[in-house]
Amino acid sequence: MDIMDIIVLVLLFSGLFFLTGGAVGILRFPDFYSRLHPAGKLDTLGSLLAMTAFALFNLHHFSLGALLTSLKILLIVVFIFLASPTATHGIVDAGVRAGLAPWTKGQKRR
Amino acid sequence: MDKQEEEGLGHEHNTSRVENLDRSSGRRKNYGPIMVTFFIMFGVWVVLSGKFDPFHLSLGVISCAIVAYLSADLLRPSVRGLLIMLVRWIPYLPWLIKEIIKANLHVTYLVFHPRMMDLIDPRIIKFRSKLESELALVTFANSITLTPGTITVNVSPDGDFKVHAIDKASGEPLPGEMEARVAKAFGEG
Numbered sequence: 001m002d003i004m005d006i007i008v009l010v011l012l013f014s015g016l017f018f019l020t021g022g023a024v025g026i027l028r029f030p031d032f033y034s035r036l037h038p039a040g041k042l043d044t045l046g047s048l049l050a051m052t053a054f055a056l057f058n059l060h061h062f063s064l065g066a067l068l069t070s071l072k073i074l075l076i077v078v079f080i081f082l083a084s085p086t087a088t089h090g091i092v093d094a095g096v097r098a099g100l101a102p103w104t105k106g107q108k109r110r
Numbered sequence: 111m112d113k114q115e116e117e118g119l120g121h122e123h124n125t126s127r128v129e130n131l132d133r134s135s136g137r138r139k140n141y142g143p144i145m146v147t148f149f150i151m152f153g154v155w156v157v158l159s160g161k162f163d164p165f166h167l168s169l170g171v172i173s174c175a176i177v178a179y180l181s182a183d184l185l186r187p188s189v190r191g192l193l194i195m196l197v198r199w200i201p202y203l204p205w206l207i208k209e210i211i212k213a214n215l216h217v218t219y220l221v222f223h224p225r226m227m228d229l230i231d232p233r234i235i236k237f238r239s240k241l242e243s244e245l246a247l248v249t250f251a252n253s254i255t256l257t258p259g260t261i262t263v264n265v266s267p268d269g270d271f272k273v274h275a276i277d278k279a280s281g282e283p284l285p286g287e288m289e290a291r292v293a294k295a296f297g298e299g
Binding site: 017018021022024025029031034036037038040042044045071072075081084085086089092093096102104 | 154218221230251252255
């Protein structure tokens with residue numbers, strides 16, 4: 001159990017924490033638009049932390065192959081960071097076009 | 111000959127307007143964009159293939175060259191423009207990641223709070239951005255969506271933003287500092 005393992009564990013569990021928060025948020029928030037907040041974005045940071053942990057853990061036995069695999073894992077993060085906000089925006093836009101009014105304070109849960 | 115020299119000089123400035131003029135004239139004299147596209151794609155090829163024997167490398171060179179030649183008209187990154195953008199982007203990214211972490215903690219706090227329904231107060235905020243270029247507007251819109259608590263609902267080409275914010279505190283800093291930093295990253299500040 002060296003220092004690298006501890007860093008990886010901390011990153012992995014904080015990533016899992018945010019991913020769990022995203023899942024719980026989808027269930028708890030009151031309407032379509034507010035549910036997208038945890039769904040689209042807590043996942044982004046959660047996967048960033050988890051993927052960084054995987055990339056670091058993979059470098060444990062350093063070799064060129066391991067470095068390439070780590071770079072591939074980091075590429076996943078880059079694509080998530082590009083795709084996630086765009087997809088969230090697309091879903092919100094679909095809701096607005098369909099005429100769904102956002103939930104405001106004081107209304108009943110939907 | 112004169113005309114060519116003029117166009118060559120125009121390319122030195124590499125503003126987006128000059129790029130557009132070049133595209134409309136359909137000229138393929140400038141190999142800078144093709145080379146940039148080629149090297150970016152070849153880097154991705156090497157990372158994804160992971161094989162360094164001559165056979166696989168030459169396959170990569172051939173396919174990257176064909177795709178770069180065919181698609182350079184679409185992408186057209188200019189060498190200088192790309193470098194300038196990279197230099198300006200470096201200070202913006204750590205700040206964005208810091209904001210993302212801060213805002214994520216806020217939304218996680220809301221999600222796990224027992225009286226969450228009292229704390230959230232969704233609203234739609236409208237404001238007008240001073241940013242001009244489309245790329246800056248897109249970056250700003252995606253940055254807003256990436257920082258939790260706010261989702262960009264709509265952007266007009268003139269910079270009219272509609273943003274859905276989960277509570278009052280999330281929406282308040284907009285447009286504010288983030289806009290100023292995006293403007294700086296794209297040299298509009």
